Amino acid sequence: MESIREYLVEQIFIWKLLAAARYPLYLTALAMPLAVVFGLVLAAMRRAKTRFLSWPAVFYVEVVRGTPLLVQIFLVYFALPKLGHLLFNSDILTIGPFPCGVLCLAGNYAAYESEILRAGLDAVDKGQREAALSLGMSERQAFGYVILPQAFRIVIPPIVNDMVAMLKDTCLVSAIGVRELLKTAENIGREKANLSEMYMAASILYMLLSLGCYFLGKWVEKKLKAKGGQELPAGKFEH
Amino acid sequence: MSAEQPPRPPTAKLPAEGGAAPLMEVEGLKKSYGPKVVLRGVDMQVTRGEVVTILGPNGCGKSTFLRCLNLLEQYQDGVVKLKGEVVSRGRPEDRKATEEEQAAAQALRLRVGMVFQRFNLFPHMTVLENVMVGPKKVLLRSHSEAYDVAERMLSKVGLWEKHPCDPLTLSGGQQQRVAIARALAMNPDVMLFDEATSALDPVMTRDVFGVVRELAAEGMTMILVTHDMDFARDISDRTVFMEEGVVAAVGTPEYIFDQRPVPGIQKFLQRG
Numbered sequence: 001m002e003s004i005r006e007y008l009v010e011q012i013f014i015w016k017l018l019a020a021a022r023y024p025l026y027l028t029a030l031a032m033p034l035a036v037v038f039g040l041v042l043a044a045m046r047r048a049k050t051r052f053l054s055w056p057a058v059f060y061v062e063v064v065r066g067t068p069l070l071v072q073i074f075l076v077y078f079a080l081p082k083l084g085h086l087l088f089n090s091d092i093l094t095i096g097p098f099p100c101g102v103l104c105l106a107g108n109y110a111a112y113e114s115e116i117l118r119a120g121l122d123a124v125d126k127g128q129r130e131a132a133l134s135l136g137m138s139e140r141q142a143f144g145y146v147i148l149p150q151a152f153r154i155v156i157p158p159i160v161n162d163m164v165a166m167l168k169d170t171c172l173v174s175a176i177g178v179r180e181l182l183k184t185a186e187n188i189g190r191e192k193a194n195l196s197e198m199y200m201a202a203s204i205l206y207m208l209l210s211l212g213c214y215f216l217g218k219w220v221e222k223k224l225k226a227k228g229g230q231e232l233p234a235g236k237f238e239h
Numbered sequence: 240m241s242a243e244q245p246p247r248p249p250t251a252k253l254p255a256e257g258g259a260a261p262l263m264e265v266e267g268l269k270k271s272y273g274p275k276v277v278l279r280g281v282d283m284q285v286t287r288g289e290v291v292t293i294l295g296p297n298g299c300g301k302s303t304f305l306r307c308l309n310l311l312e313q314y315q316d317g318v319v320k321l322k323g324e325v326v327s328r329g330r331p332e333d334r335k336a337t338e339e340e341q342a343a344a345q346a347l348r349l350r351v352g353m354v355f356q357r358f359n360l361f362p363h364m365t366v367l368e369n370v371m372v373g374p375k376k377v378l379l380r381s382h383s384e385a386y387d388v389a390e391r392m393l394s395k396v397g398l399w400e401k402h403p404c405d406p407l408t409l410s411g412g413q414q415q416r417v418a419i420a421r422a423l424a425m426n427p428d429v430m431l432f433d434e435a436t437s438a439l440d441p442v443m444t445r446d447v448f449g450v451v452r453e454l455a456a457e458g459m460t461m462i463l464v465t466h467d468m469d470f471a472r473d474i475s476d477r478t479v480f481m482e483e484g485v486v487a488a489v490g491t492p493e494y495i496f497d498q499r500p501v502p503g504i505q506k507f508l509q510r511g
């Protein structure tokens with residue numbers, strides 16, 4: 001009796017690890033929509049005719065794409081509070097590890113999504129806007145009712161690709177102490193002295209999550225293809 | 240221009256009522272892309288219910304002219320009137336449109352229907368939605384009103400049975416007829432056709448021309464750019480021959496095709 005109980009207590013770590021598998025999903029579910037929205041803003045800025053809008057967008061995209069995500073995470077987590085103290089003499093720019101992680105993932109992926117969205121908007125035939133305008137639509141209506149929905153179909157597959165990539169990149173926020181899947185696996189591994197097994201277990205979980213996302217993406221893609229979507233090669237890991 | 244051209248309605252004073260009142264008047268329309276001058280001052284009057292075809296060699300500015308009429312292109316000089324009221328004016332290339340001008344352009348496009356060479360149906364909507372979207376989103380009609388209009392217009396072009404289809408599953412001729420229905424659903428004063436059948440084979444062309452003929456019989460005012468001489472001759476009340484950005488000759492189709500009042504027409508018709 002006593003030994004069964006001991007055995008079960010011993011096995012609790014497995015449940016802890018499995019439960020921690022929700023963190024990559026949480027982080028992605030929060031950061032990816034933000035990245036798409038921010039990416040759309042960047043894409044719109046970049047398409048704008050005034051340089052006051054397009055240049056900052058270009059600068060942001062190039063800087064973000066030119067530096068490693070891990071460095072960006074450290075920079076935001078450690079340097080931003082310092083800047084807050086320097087400028088405002090307060091903790092106003094100090095954010096917790098989890099929100100910081102979401103922000104960094106979103107900010108980083110926004111740069112890539114903006115390029116995807118820009119290409120998607122450009123891929124919509126110019127005649128579509130003209131047809132919409134000739135019906136008496138305003139530019140805004142033409143964009144909202146005609147151009148954006150078509151661009152959206154084009155960009156779904158590459159964005160889903162990036163979503164799978166982000167799922168794996170969420171492990172980077174463990175570096176600032178977010179207790180997500182990788183961190184949990186490490187903690188258990190240290191405690192039980194079975195670190196390599198735990199890394200292996202975490203890998204399998206990441207892979208299962210990625211596969212799940214991948215098939216979800218394929219399914220969405222197929223649904224869209226059936227409705228006449230186009231293909232657009234792009235995305236963070238297809239450059 | 241020839242001296243024995245048939246009389247054109249005077250531009251100065253016009254009768255307030257009656258068939259001769261111009262529906263659309265274009266005066267001195269000039270358009271250039273940077274240094275490249277495309278339209279050098281085009282004048283044209285179209286009366287209500289009239290079908291005008293525009294002919295001319297490639298690159299003479301026919302498409303540009305139609306696009307200026309509904310301000311898909313801004314022109315630099317001249318004026319366009321609808322029912323005697325100024326609806327657009329030339330504007331220097333370096334000046335951006337004011338809010339008012341943008342609103343005016345939108346109001347103008349509402350009254351001018353356009354049919355494109357490449358149909359430009361909205362591929363993410365069904366055939367029915369393509370025709371309903373204008374009445375619903377622009378004219379702010381209720382769903383059932385918009386549905387009724389769409390049903391009438393799609394029936395008119397003989398494609399009501401296709402209303403639930405995706406437009407891209409239709410043949411080119413069918414797509415063009417849906418595009419015509421979409422423009423008609425806005426109840427425009429005048430319809431512009433830019434080589435509406437150039438992308439179509441002869442059978443599909445015949446179907447689209449059938450619809451255009453029907454519209455002409457119903458009294459729709461239309462300006463058509465076409466490379467189909469037989470059709471132009473058959474459908475036109477008046478034919479305009481354009482050359483190098485100006486109207487070189489205008490008259491009845493017989494006058495243009497048979498008398499060939501300017502040497503350009505001679506060359507143009509022989510080549511065709």
Ligand SMILES: Nc1ncnc2c1ncn2[C@@H]1O[C@H](COP(=O)(O)OP(=O)(O)OP(=O)(O)O)[C@@H](O)[C@H]1O
Nearest residue numbers: 272275277295296297298299300301302303304434
């Ligand atoms: N966006 C543009 N920028 C610069 N030049 C242009 C542009 N669009 C048209 N042009 C030029 O304007 C001239 C007139 O073009 P347009 O398309 O109106 O001719 P068209 O009479 O319709 O010819 P086609 O019979 O081939 O359709 C051409 O020389 C063309 O090169």
Ligand SMILES: [Mg+2]
Nearest residue numbers: 301302303434
């Ligand atoms: Mg043309």
